[in-house]
Amino acid sequence: MTPAARLLAWFDRNGRDLPWRDTRDPYRILVSEMMLQQTQVSRVLVFYRRWLERFPDWQTLAKADNATVIRAWSGLGYNRRALMLRDIARQIVGNPPAPKYQLPGTEAEWLELKGVGPYTSAALAAFSLHERTMPVDTNVRRVLGRLLLGIPFPSPKQDDRIKKAADEFLPERxxxxxxxxxxxxxxxxxxxxxxxxxxxxMRSLCPAAPKFLSGKVRVPKRSVAKTNESRHRNKLHPDRIYRGRILKLAGRPGGFPLARLGEAIDPGYDGALDRAWIAAMVSRLVADKLARLSRGRVSLPR
Ligand code: SF4
Structure with a gap:
């Protein structure tokens, strides 16, 4: 049995049943991939179904304005992904959408679209087009870096080596x-x-397994993602949680007054210490085109 066959035999017994695994529709696959970036599967499952009911295809999404997609995404976090997804739909079908359009037909063509990076284009090629390619995200990097290169904690610097090794690992047919x-x-x-x-x-094939089983590998305390998350003084949550709350309030009819935002999003709000923090978060949302500030009120952009 080849290493990949052994992995697939385990997958057949233990793989998760996820709705985006039952389709080759590139729209559904892209929606799932955008949602899964930095968000847990259990959370995505709820939003994925709702999103597809609201925006079942490229054309419906391409027609949606900023406020509509931000509202529909609200609660998932990293809200720029919502606008990015809508903008990808517009690149594909046009704005306004044309009745006929051509989808990218290869990994390289997907990669040409703004907002589609190397991981997503490879995922679309693998899961929609059934191209023989390996999408390398944090999870795949961790497993293949260990299994094929013997590196206990591989970093993105090893991605080229991982891709090359993955090419031998993937079955030909x-x-x-x-x-x-x-x-x-x-x-x-x-x-x-x-x-x-x-x-x-995969233990008997994995050069990293003896290292881990010996108990001599030190597990780094913090992941890169967590280190990069900004958090204001002694706040309970990282800023992205508070930005999500701001957007929820901004989505109310007529928006929400900036002056009352602090206490509305944070029970421990301190006017003297936190005003600049709130202003900076609102500025960032405005710069990202996720919110607008007008006459002292924060609202969603049109
Ligand atoms: S043997 Fe250990 S390190 Fe190697 S793939 Fe399995 S769990 Fe990961």
Whole structure:
């Protein structure tokens, strides 16, 4: 049995049943991929269904204005993704949408679209076009960096090497497009930041397993993503949580007064210490075109 076949056998028994795995529709796959960036699957499941009811296809999404997509995304976080997704739809079908349009037909063509990076274009190619390619996100990097290169904590610097090694790992024929999905699941339940090598189906093939099983590998305390998250003085949450709350209030009819925003989003708000913090978050939302500030009220852009 090849290493990939062993992984797929484990996937057949343990893989998660997720709605975006039952489709090759690039629209649905792109929606799921955009939502899954930095958001947990359990949360995405709820929003994914709602989003598809509200915006079932490229044309419906392309027609939606900023406020409508931000409102529909509200609660998922990292709201710029909503505008980016809508803008990708507009690049594909036009604005206003044309009755006929041509979808990108290869990984390279997907990558030409603004807002589609190397990971997403590879994911679309693998899951929609069934191209033989490996989308490398944090999870795939972690598993393949360990399994193919023996590096306990691989970084994005190793992505080229991982891609090259993945090309040999992927089967030539058959279900190569299922291999990345299997890697996502292995990363989620077994090969986590602190891996459970003892129960891993890949253990006997993995050069990193003896390192972890010896107990000599030191697990870094903080991930890169967490280090980069900004947090104001002693606030309970990172800023992105408060920005999400601001957008929720901005979505009310007529918006929300800037002067009352602080106490509305944070029970521990201190006017003297936090006013500049609120102003900076609102400025950033305005700069990102997620909110507008007019006559002392914050609202959603049209
Ligand atoms: S053996 Fe351990 S390090 Fe290797 S892939 Fe499995 S869980 Fe990850």
């Amino acid at each position: 058959g279900r190569y497009y299922d291999v990345p999905q299997a890697l996502f699941d292995l990363a989620t339940v077994v090969c986590k930041k602190t891996p459970n090598c003892a129960v891993c189906p």
